[in-house]
Every structure is written in structure tokens, then in C-alpha cells.
Amino acid sequence: MKKQWYDYLWILSLTYLILGFFNIMFAWLGLICFFVPLLISLIKGTKGYCNRYCGRGQLFGLLGGTFGLSRKKDIPKWMKSKWFRYGFLIFFFAMFFLMLWNTYLVFAGARDLKEVVTLLWTFKVPWHWAYHGTLIHPGAAQFAFGFYSVMLTSTVLGLITMVLFKPRSWCVYCPMGTMTQIICKIKDKK
Amino acid sequence: MSSIRKKRKAFVEQADCVACGCCVKVCPLGAIRIISGIMAQVDMEKCVGCGKCAKECPASVIAVKEVTA
Numbered sequence: 001m002k003k004q005w006y007d008y009l010w011i012l013s014l015t016y017l018i019l020g021f022f023n024i025m026f027a028w029l030g031l032i033c034f035f036v037p038l039l040i041s042l043i044k045g046t047k048g049y050c051n052r053y054c055g056r057g058q059l060f061g062l063l064g065g066t067f068g069l070s071r072k073k074d075i076p077k078w079m080k081s082k083w084f085r086y087g088f089l090i091f092f093f094a095m096f097f098l099m100l101w102n103t104y105l106v107f108a109g110a111r112d113l114k115e116v117v118t119l120l121w122t123f124k125v126p127w128h129w130a131y132h133g134t135l136i137h138p139g140a141a142q143f144a145f146g147f148y149s150v151m152l153t154s155t156v157l158g159l160i161t162m163v164l165f166k167p168r169s170w171c172v173y174c175p176m177g178t179m180t181q182i183i184c185k186i187k188d189k190k
Numbered sequence: 191m192s193s194i195r196k197k198r199k200a201f202v203e204q205a206d207c208v209a210c211g212c213c214v215k216v217c218p219l220g221a222i223r224i225i226s227g228i229m230a231q232v233d234m235e236k237c238v239g240c241g242k243c244a245k246e247c248p249a250s251v252i253a254v255k256e257v258t259a
Contacts, residue, residue, distance in 0.1 A: 041227060045226055045227060046224070046226065046227040047209045047210070047211065047224060047227035048227075050209065050210045050211055051209075051210070051211030051214060051224055052211070057210070057212075061212070072245075074250040075248065075249060075250060080206055080208070080249045080250075080251070085208075165248070166246075166247075166248045166250070167248070168210065168212050168248040169248045170248075171208060171210035171212065171248050171249075172208050172210075172248050172249045177208055177209075177210060178208070180227065181208060181209055181227060181228065183227075184209070184226055184227030184228050185228055187226075188226045188227075188228060
């Protein structure tokens with residue numbers, strides 16, 4: 001099968017993660033990974049993003065498949081159940097809104113900017129070396145720290161399940177994947 | 191010899207499919223596709239039951255089974 005341009009989008013995903021180590025403001029670019037899949041599912045009613053363009057999925061496929069960093073075992077049954085997938089989506093959403101709330105607090109001046117990246121919603125990792133001030137408002141930086149936390153956390157989870165199960169195990173419980181599939185189901189019923 | 195020939199085909203447990211499209215990427219015959227972003231569907235005419243999709247499927251919801259042709 002001939003490789004297409006979109007088969008190399010994993011390079012962008014990797015670059016994104018690396019850029020966050022140098023300047024946290026690059027984290028804003030991650031919004032593309034939120035809006036593009038939603039727009040494709042809303043407009044076209046397909047999971048075209050997952051199927052073709054998802055660089056993160058490609059990265060897991062490459063590391064777990066080509067580089068063999070995966071046990072290639074079946075994912076546990078509960079992890080592919082609707083309970084877990086929808087539950088994880090709700091949890092992810094809740095954490096996302098909490099992050100937005102923290103951003104709002106900084107914008108409103110009620111709280112100071114915290115130069116940390118929160119891994120797995122728990123571990124606060126100092127990240128001051130990637131912050132060099134912002135021209136706009138510290139709130140914009142707070143969002144960047146929060147959003148990068150979301151992206152790094154999901155990458156770490158994805159890497160763990162990649163090693164334990166199949167390369168793209170993340171795709172089974174990816175909140176964006178679950179959400180776009182729900183949108184497609186609703187659109188299809190209409 | 192029996193005249194019944196056994197063929198192997200891929201079957202998708204569609205209720206558990208997440209429509210990620212990993213199977214589509216590996217199918218050498220283009221015999222599997224994602225319908226309406228909901229689930230994968232196998233074209234029984236094209237499928238030769240090689241099992242690449244089953245191996246790739248991150249949710250392991252594809253199984254290759256023997257069918258009587």
C-alpha cells in the first residue's frame with residue numbers, strides 16, 4: 001500500500017510533545033486535535049480523523065508495531081466496555097472543565113499562574129523552564145500548562161496500554177474517539 | 191473427497207467496535223471499511239480470511255472463522 005502524506009502526521013504529534021518542553025505556549029496548537037475530529041464527525045459524519053489523520057494513533061502504531069514495544073495482548077474486556085469508555089469520557093470532560101476553571105481563575109486574577117504540568121491528574125511536575133513570559137495574559141499560559149497536561153497525560157496512558165496490550169489500545173478508550181463515534185451514531189439515526 | 195470447501199472470513203463483533211480504522215489500514219485487499227464512523231464491516235466477497243485485521247484490532251473484536259462456501 002502506497003504511503004500517503006497523512007501517514008506521516010505522527011511527526012507532528014511527536015514535535016508537539018517535544019515543543020512543550022521548550023515553550024509551553026505551543027500547547028495551544030493541541031486544540032487542533034480537539035476541533036478537527038469533532039468538525040469531521042459533525043460535518044461528514046465519519047471518524048475520518050481516527051481512520052486517517054490521528055498522529056498520536058500513528059505514533060503508537062509505530063512504537064508498538066514497527067519498533068515492537070508492545071506485548072500485543074488482548075485488551076481486558078472491561079476496558080472496551082461501554083461503561084468504561086463512556087465513563088472515561090465523562091471523567092476526561094470533568095477534568096477538562098476543571099482545567100478551564102483554573103484558567104478562568106488566573107484570567108480573573110483570583111489565582112496566580114502555576115508553572116506546573118499535572119501528570120495523570122495528580123502529579124505536579126515543575127515546568128518553569130518552558131515558560132518565558134507571555135505577551136497576552138498569564139491566563140493564556142495557565143491554559144497552555146493545563147492543556148499540555150491533558151495531552152501529556154493521555155500520551156502517557158496511551159504508552160502504558162501500548163506496552164501492555166496492543167499498539168493502538170489507546171484508540172479503544174480515547175475520549176475523542178468515543179465522542180466522535182457518539183456524534184456519528186446520532187447523525188446516522190437522523 | 192467432500193465437495194464442501196471451507197473458507198475463512200473475518201467477522202467483526204460490531205457492538206464492541208470503536209471504528210478506529212486500524213483494520214482498514216492493514217487489509218491487503220481493501221475488504222474492510224468503516225461505515226458511517228460507527229463500526230467496521232467486512233466485504234465477504236473480497237475477504238480471504240488472512241487475519242491481519244484481527245491481529246491489528248486494538249479492541250480484539252475481529253475473529254477469523256471458517257465458513258462453508
